[in-house]
Amino acid sequence: xxxxxxLAPLLVETSRQVYARGWALGTSGNFSAVVRREPLVLAISxxxxxxxxxxxxxxIEVDGNGLPLEADARPSDETVVHxxxxxxxxxxxxxxxxxxxxxxxxxxxxxAGGLAITGYEMLKGLSGVKTHEHSEWLPIVENTQDYRVMxxxxxxALARNPGAHGLLLRxxxxxxxxxxxxxxxxxxxxxxxxxxVEGRLYAATGRLKAKAAGAVAGGNDGGR
Amino acid sequence: xxxxxxLAPLLVETSRQVYARGWALGTSGNFSAVVRREPLVLAISxxxxxxxxxxxxxxIEVDGNGLPLEADARPSDETVVHxxxxxxxxxxxxxxxxxxxxxxxxxxxxxAGGLAITGYEMLKGLSGVKTHEHSEWLPIVENTQDYRVMxxxxxxALARNPGAHGLLLRxxxxxxxxxxxxxxxxxxxxxxxxxxVEGRLYAATGRLKAKAAGAVAGGNDGGR
Amino acid sequence: xxxxxxLAPLLVETSRQVYARGWALGTSGNFSAVVRREPLVLAISxxxxxxxxxxxxxxIEVDGNGLPLEADARPSDETVVHxxxxxxxxxxxxxxxxxxxxxxxxxxxxxAGGLAITGYEMLKGLSGVKTHEHSEWLPIVENTQDYRVMxxxxxxALARNPGAHGLLLRxxxxxxxxxxxxxxxxxxxxxxxxxxVEGRLYAATGRLKAKAAGAVAGGNDGGR
Amino acid sequence: xxxxxxLAPLLVETSRQVYARGWALGTSGNFSAVVRREPLVLAISxxxxxxxxxxxxxxIEVDGNGLPLEADARPSDETVVHxxxxxxxxxxxxxxxxxxxxxxxxxxxxxAGGLAITGYEMLKGLSGVKTHEHSEWLPIVENTQDYRVMxxxxxxALARNPGAHGLLLRxxxxxxxxxxxxxxxxxxxxxxxxxxVEGRLYAATGRLKAKAAGAVAGGNDGGR
Numbered sequence: 001x002x003x004x005x006x007l008a009p010l011l012v013e014t015s016r017q018v019y020a021r022g023w024a025l026g027t028s029g030n031f032s033a034v035v036r037r038e039p040l041v042l043a044i045s046x047x048x049x050x051x052x053x054x055x056x057x058x059x060i061e062v063d064g065n066g067l068p069l070e071a072d073a074r075p076s077d078e079t080v081v082h083x084x085x086x087x088x089x090x091x092x093x094x095x096x097x098x099x100x101x102x103x104x105x106x107x108x109x110x111x112a113g114g115l116a117i118t119g120y121e122m123l124k125g126l127s128g129v130k131t132h133e134h135s136e137w138l139p140i141v142e143n144t145q146d147y148r149v150m151x152x153x154x155x156x157a158l159a160r161n162p163g164a165h166g167l168l169l170r171x172x173x174x175x176x177x178x179x180x181x182x183x184x185x186x187x188x189x190x191x192x193x194x195x196x197v198e199g200r201l202y203a204a205t206g207r208l209k210a211k212a213a214g215a216v217a218g219g220n221d222g223g224r
Numbered sequence: 225x226x227x228x229x230x231l232a233p234l235l236v237e238t239s240r241q242v243y244a245r246g247w248a249l250g251t252s253g254n255f256s257a258v259v260r261r262e263p264l265v266l267a268i269s270x271x272x273x274x275x276x277x278x279x280x281x282x283x284i285e286v287d288g289n290g291l292p293l294e295a296d297a298r299p300s301d302e303t304v305v306h307x308x309x310x311x312x313x314x315x316x317x318x319x320x321x322x323x324x325x326x327x328x329x330x331x332x333x334x335x336a337g338g339l340a341i342t343g344y345e346m347l348k349g350l351s352g353v354k355t356h357e358h359s360e361w362l363p364i365v366e367n368t369q370d371y372r373v374m375x376x377x378x379x380x381a382l383a384r385n386p387g388a389h390g391l392l393l394r395x396x397x398x399x400x401x402x403x404x405x406x407x408x409x410x411x412x413x414x415x416x417x418x419x420x421v422e423g424r425l426y427a428a429t430g431r432l433k434a435k436a437a438g439a440v441a442g443g444n445d446g447g448r
Numbered sequence: 449x450x451x452x453x454x455l456a457p458l459l460v461e462t463s464r465q466v467y468a469r470g471w472a473l474g475t476s477g478n479f480s481a482v483v484r485r486e487p488l489v490l491a492i493s494x495x496x497x498x499x500x501x502x503x504x505x506x507x508i509e510v511d512g513n514g515l516p517l518e519a520d521a522r523p524s525d526e527t528v529v530h531x532x533x534x535x536x537x538x539x540x541x542x543x544x545x546x547x548x549x550x551x552x553x554x555x556x557x558x559x560a561g562g563l564a565i566t567g568y569e570m571l572k573g574l575s576g577v578k579t580h581e582h583s584e585w586l587p588i589v590e591n592t593q594d595y596r597v598m599x600x601x602x603x604x605a606l607a608r609n610p611g612a613h614g615l616l617l618r619x620x621x622x623x624x625x626x627x628x629x630x631x632x633x634x635x636x637x638x639x640x641x642x643x644x645v646e647g648r649l650y651a652a653t654g655r656l657k658a659k660a661a662g663a664v665a666g667g668n669d670g671g672r
Numbered sequence: 673x674x675x676x677x678x679l680a681p682l683l684v685e686t687s688r689q690v691y692a693r694g695w696a697l698g699t700s701g702n703f704s705a706v707v708r709r710e711p712l713v714l715a716i717s718x719x720x721x722x723x724x725x726x727x728x729x730x731x732i733e734v735d736g737n738g739l740p741l742e743a744d745a746r747p748s749d750e751t752v753v754h755x756x757x758x759x760x761x762x763x764x765x766x767x768x769x770x771x772x773x774x775x776x777x778x779x780x781x782x783x784a785g786g787l788a789i790t791g792y793e794m795l796k797g798l799s800g801v802k803t804h805e806h807s808e809w810l811p812i813v814e815n816t817q818d819y820r821v822m823x824x825x826x827x828x829a830l831a832r833n834p835g836a837h838g839l840l841l842r843x844x845x846x847x848x849x850x851x852x853x854x855x856x857x858x859x860x861x862x863x864x865x866x867x868x869v870e871g872r873l874y875a876a877t878g879r880l881k882a883k884a885a886g887a888v889a890g891g892n893d894g895g896r
Contacts, residue, residue, distance in 0.1 A: 025413035121620035172345035396793035569844035
């Protein structure tokens with residue numbers, strides 16, 4: 001079991017790296033890590049915090065319903081989405097980024113309901129992936145300002161795609177996670193790299209790469 | 225009430241961040257913050273200062289007419305534009321950047337008189353914006369070397385677009401602002417992010433996204 | 449003869465530079481340097497190490513068969529490819545990067561079996577190249593998860609192209625090398641620069657530049 | 673009169689900035705500043721120095737013929753080109769960079785004999801330019817490994833274009849200069865910014881912007 005005072009500096013370091021690469025400019029993005037499981041306590045960035053100026057005191061604790069342990073603290077509005085990911089995936093850390101390439105691709109592939117990425121060695125940076133022949137299907141969920149709806153939609157998309165390592169909100173950004181913070185951070189780097197490759201190919205050719213339908217057994221939204 | 229010696233280090237830090245991201249290379253860009261309101265005193269970068277080499281002593285005080293409080297100081301030539309923004313918007317800080325993407329889009333959308341950005345979660349980083357369905361209309365003003373004309377044109381464009389969070393000078397750059405320096409800096413990051421997304425989409429497709437006319441009630445230059 | 453404790457800090461410094469430029473995000477890429485020749489001992493990054501978090505203790509020693517000198521150490525899975533480069537080229541250091549541009553070009557030029565780069569002054573940063581009229585042919589080898597096959601294919605491609613300063617694995621990344629670590633690092637910088645130029649030209653025009661066939665005497669895979 | 677020991681740290685600092693932005697990777701680029709005029713002594717980076725690893729001792733003094741003051745020192749092969757710029761322009765510092773965008777544009781505009789840039793506020797960062805309506809014509813000289821020929825061609829191009837603030841070598845890079853090192857560095861930043869804007873427009877549209885012929889009185893190579 002970690003404590004908030006142990007996790008907060010690691011969350012700050014992760015935030016700084018993500019901000020420096022331009023993946024969480026302004027107040028965008030939010031970051032969380034599980035403090036304990038039973039009962040669930042999550043450390044998460046507070047609402048409206050500027051990601052380039054985060055300090056350890058900008059992380060606060062919430063319970064499994066998203067309520068802050070300290071009465072006057074105000075967690076991120078998307079806390080319920082982080083909790084959905086923690087509950088659906090058993091994740092130990094959840095990172096939500098707004099990058100130029102993930103925003104652009106979430107629009108370009110939005111009507112298809114998801115983005116497929118296949119054939120790259122870099123995919124092996126995703127937990128459990130052993131070959132570049134892997135096809136990663138990232139479901140895309142429509143954006144909304146109703147966070148209960150968003151949380152429900154995210155949970156449903158994760159349940160339909162048990163193999164997915166990330167999820168895109170359309171015109172909004174990426175959710176990814178890991179069993180701990182280093183793994184979640186690795187997943188951000190891997191997925192953002194792959195988004196840039198696919199985004200530049202899209203820019204060069206004017207279209208997304210054609211992908212074999214149903215490439216991922218049991219986890220593809222393609223049939224929706 | 226802040227003092228120059230309190231504000232200058234914050235302005236230097238903001239300048240360094242903006243310079244590091246390539247948004248104020250060479251002597252381009254200028255930055256200001258309100259020292260006091262009655263009578264108005266503005267701290268602003270001096271004319272011709274290299275933005276990668278700024279120190280606190282490169283910020284000087286001017287009055288509401290743009291005259292330096294110290295006789296031999298030479299404020300930025302665009303001081304009158306900063307003052308127009310402070311007066312028209314009640315801003316506490318004004319940041320003017322020259323980025324590749326804002327320059328490129330100011331030309332691409334110049335004939336339309338403005339740039340509309342809509343549908344992105346990132347828009348919520350702009351003060352008062354509560355939904356990604358917001359349509360931000362950034363008026364584009366023709367560039368000129370006559371700063372009195374520029375100041376008048378900027379003031380008129382802001383008056384016609386009371387909801388705008390920024391303004392583009394064609395082939396020149398962005399003006400944005402905030403109630404204080406952190407908010408103004410956040411607005412730079414949000415707008416520059418959105419410019420990069422729209423700019424890359426423009427590069428990928430060869431055209432700006434079609435936007436619904438009159439999407440912003442009461443604040444759209446579309447009818448000019 | 450260097451020692452591991454002398455080489456490891458230099459390898460860490462190189463890794464940090466390469467990671468900062470986005471050429472080895474997540475756990476991607478691996479780096480090695482020859483500790484001694486007779487019998488061969490190679491210092492190489494351990495398997496699965498996060499390249500943004502590398503320290504000297506993440507480098508371990510292997511023998512000429514890729515077996516770790518310390519029983520419980522686990523070297524990179526691609527150690528056998530590093531050894532193939534060391535043996536075929538007499539290299540003192542081998543660097544393997546995954547950049548956006550090398551990944552993109554390895555796909556775009558994959559069917560041609562290699563990528564030709566010619567006419568740039570920057571080519572003179574490659575060891576032994578004296579003129580921008582040099583044509584560098586980088587063979588492209590199909591990716592595989594069978595490292596013995598990969599090692600054999602890499603060795604064969606190097607033997608067929610004795611003048612090549614690098615080699616691309618398709619959808620995977622770059623291998624380059626040097627007589628020592630500074631030269632290998634210089635080769636990474638030179639080749640990644642050239643990939644970006646060629647990649648951006650490909651994005652701008654939709655095609656790779658046409659190249660004169662057989663431009664490199666004796667070292668061109670063009671006839672395959 | 674400055675001394676080598678005063679100038680070298682400033683040259684190192686400039687080199688680091690230029691390297692960090694990716695404008696002088698590997699051993700590419702070289703940098704010089706005038707130590708004294710009568711007789712001419714120039715401090716210049718030594719041949720083959722890695723620009724990411726430069727220290728003050730990598731700068732050496734040469735006379736007006738390019739001969740090193742210390743017998744065993746080896747100045748950059750392009751020293752004669754630096755001297756041509758110093759003599760033709762009276763420059764106090766000369767910076768030569770290899771960026772992706774200057775390389776790409778030197779090819780795209782090479783057949784036209786030069787690159788015209790006009791209509792951007794950023795042009796005012798060039799010494800003596802007072803309006804965005806300025807048209808900057810950068811002559812493009814064919815690359816060669818014969819440095820005496822290169823020096824003569826550069827000198828002739830500068831004489832034909834007395835208003836030019838920079839010069840491109842085709843497939844090679846940029847030469848720019850200033851009355852002192854800060855001005856030369858500012859010119860690099862301004863020109864590289866403008867190259868990126870023009871390069872991205874070229875990538876977006878597939879062509880260079882059409883420019884009015886003969887826009888610069890008395891200094892346009894357009895009639896060649």
